[in-house]
Amino acid sequence: xxxxxxxxxxxxxxxxxxxxxxxxxxxxxxxxxxxxxxxxxxxxxxxxxxxxxxxxxxxxxxxxxxxxxxxxxxxxxxxxxxxxxxxxxxxxxxxxxxxxxxxxxxxxxxxxxxxxxxxxxxxxxxxxxxxxxxxxxxxxxxxxxxxxxxxxxxxxxxxxxxxxxxxxxxxxxxxxxxxxxxxxxxxxxxxxxxxxxxxxxxxxxxxxxxxxxxxxxxxxxxxxxxxxxxxxxxxxxxxxxx
Amino acid sequence: xxxxxxxxxxxxxxxxxxxxxxxxxxxxxxxxxxxxxxxxxxxxxxxxxxxxxxxxxxxxxxxxxxxxxxxxxxxxxxxxxxxxxxxxxxxxxxxxxxxxxxxxxxxxxxxxxxxxxxxxxxxxxxxxxxxxxxxxxxxxxxxxxxxxxxxxxxxxxxxxxxxxxxxxxxxxxxxxxxxxxxxxxxxxxxxxxxxxxxxxxxxxxxxxxxxxxxxxxxxxxxxxxxxxxxxxxxxxxxxxxx
DNA sequence: ATCGATTAATGCTTATACGTTTTTATGGCT
DNA sequence: AGCCATAAAAACGTATAAGCATTAATCGAT
Numbered sequence: 001x002x003x004x005x006x007x008x009x010x011x012x013x014x015x016x017x018x019x020x021x022x023x024x025x026x027x028x029x030x031x032x033x034x035x036x037x038x039x040x041x042x043x044x045x046x047x048x049x050x051x052x053x054x055x056x057x058x059x060x061x062x063x064x065x066x067x068x069x070x071x072x073x074x075x076x077x078x079x080x081x082x083x084x085x086x087x088x089x090x091x092x093x094x095x096x097x098x099x100x101x102x103x104x105x106x107x108x109x110x111x112x113x114x115x116x117x118x119x120x121x122x123x124x125x126x127x128x129x130x131x132x133x134x135x136x137x138x139x140x141x142x143x144x145x146x147x148x149x150x151x152x153x154x155x156x157x158x159x160x161x162x163x164x165x166x167x168x169x170x171x172x173x174x175x176x177x178x179x180x181x182x183x184x185x186x187x188x189x190x191x192x193x194x195x196x197x198x199x200x201x202x203x204x205x206x207x208x209x210x211x212x213x214x215x216x217x218x219x220x221x222x223x224x225x226x227x228x229x230x231x232x233x234x235x236x237x238x239x240x241x242x
Numbered sequence: 243x244x245x246x247x248x249x250x251x252x253x254x255x256x257x258x259x260x261x262x263x264x265x266x267x268x269x270x271x272x273x274x275x276x277x278x279x280x281x282x283x284x285x286x287x288x289x290x291x292x293x294x295x296x297x298x299x300x301x302x303x304x305x306x307x308x309x310x311x312x313x314x315x316x317x318x319x320x321x322x323x324x325x326x327x328x329x330x331x332x333x334x335x336x337x338x339x340x341x342x343x344x345x346x347x348x349x350x351x352x353x354x355x356x357x358x359x360x361x362x363x364x365x366x367x368x369x370x371x372x373x374x375x376x377x378x379x380x381x382x383x384x385x386x387x388x389x390x391x392x393x394x395x396x397x398x399x400x401x402x403x404x405x406x407x408x409x410x411x412x413x414x415x416x417x418x419x420x421x422x423x424x425x426x427x428x429x430x431x432x433x434x435x436x437x438x439x440x441x442x443x444x445x446x447x448x449x450x451x452x453x454x455x456x457x458x459x460x461x462x463x464x465x466x467x468x469x470x471x472x473x474x475x476x477x478x479x480x481x482x483x484x
Numbered sequence: 485a486t487c488g489a490t491t492a493a494t495g496c497t498t499a500t501a502c503g504t505t506t507t508t509a510t511g512g513c514t
Numbered sequence: 515a516g517c518c519a520t521a522a523a524a525a526c527g528t529a530t531a532a533g534c535a536t537t538a539a540t541c542g543a544t
């Protein structure tokens with residue numbers, strides 16, 4: 001197999017990932033130390049280290065220094081995924097407008113799924129976040145809390161892809177749109193919509209959640225496009241994600 | 243500082259990307275070889291290799307072996323993005339059902355955008371692909387041509403995120419669903435829907451394209467779920483694409 | 485002119501030595 | 515006995531060099 005023959009380090013990386021899954025390692029668990037892995041995978045130390053550092057970049061493990069240190073299982077975070085996403089989008093000359101369109105596409109369905117699947121814990125977290133959002137309605141923290149609400153809703157949808165994409169989009173847009181906040185009127189408008197979405201979710205009304213969310217994100221996009229055309233034309237750039 | 247040192251490879255990777263963009267390197271251009279880069283970025287060999295390996299996985303460069311080889315500028319392809327996506331989704335225990343739900347969410351909007359923005363070249367390609375699909379209606383190539391049609395529609399939407407996600411989802415599902423094809427009846431049904439979508443796109447009827455596409459993907463998901471519940475419960479696994 | 489063998493350039497892997505960081509143990513001083 | 519400082523050990527981190535494997539370019543014979 002020519003495809004498999006190349007890149008021994010990557011093979012080792014995949015083997016380590018398989019091992020993590022097979023042994024059901026949780027985040028925080030310690031993996032065998034380098035010396036044991038050397039014997040296990042029968043490679044040189046430099047090769048093993050390349051595999052480990054590669055996995056570290058991907059967020060699969062963390063490498064702890066010093067005595068008693070070693071590779072520790074981590075969990076790939078949204079940040080790592082967002083980094084990959086922004087890199088490829090940069091090469092495709094993607095602008096903020098495209099990201100907003102994607103959000104328009106997924107947010108309504110996401111809300112509908114959340115209405116069906118949100119757990120009580122999810123609902124409590126959403127309630128808390130909404131209350132916080134009302135307290136932040138006139139502070140600089142509004143945008144951040146707003147993003148957090150959408151993130152929570154994404155993870156409450158019971159579909160990891162929604163939560164992942166929503167969080168990733170927020171990470172990408174945060175760097176671009178940091179200088180521009182919503183007006184007081186727009187904030188009030190968004191709060192109203194969010195309240196309706198939250199209420200629909202609480203009532204397990206999937207259709208209502210979808211409709212109100214659709215209205216919300218569409219309005220948000222139109223607001224940003226009208227307020228600052230050059231902002232939504234900004235190109236995504238791969239920045240230091242962490 | 244160990245924390246800063248850990249990100250050194252990413253800094254180098256960013257520097258290389260900046261260099262590519264600043265010098266307007268095209269795909270196929272050769273970058274300086276390892277020895278020169280070592281002097282230029284003043285890092286250890288392992289660090290540089292880590293940066294190169296990272297960029298290789300992201301598809302920014304290709305590492306060619308042998309004489310006249312070295313780092314060559316490439317263009318990030320969907321395959322590379324799909325690899326990152328599958329890695330993180332594996333750790334989130336994502337199953338095929340979640341991927342289908344995501345497709346349900348984005349495909350209708352994607353079709354609507356394509357109806358507005360598709361160029362004549364896009365339309366011609368879609369026509370060709372549809373004709374091919376009718377010829378393939380009773381062969382094993384149907385599924386693949388079907389995927390290609392959706393890919394084309396994604397790129398015709400004028401929004402790279404739609405094309406990217408659609409193609410990535412196809413790469414992820416291809417490995418899982420390879421053993422299960424559509425029935426003749428389901429194929430006929432999908433062909434009918436696709437014809438309606440294509441027609442709406444041709445007429446610049448965004449709403450019609452959205453509705454017909456919604457019907458199509460919803461039907462497809464229901465068909466798969468009914469036909470093979472254990473299939474849609476299969477978990478995404480990293481390591482297939484690449 | 486073409487095809488095959490040779491050669492050279494390059495990345496890949498291994499091997500070894502030394503440096504750094506953290507924990508642990510020791511030991512002398514109060 | 516208790517406590518702080520210093521040394522040792524255990525692990526990862528960095529650096530360098532050498533040989534291996536792979537492939538493109540080159541050369542030569544037919």
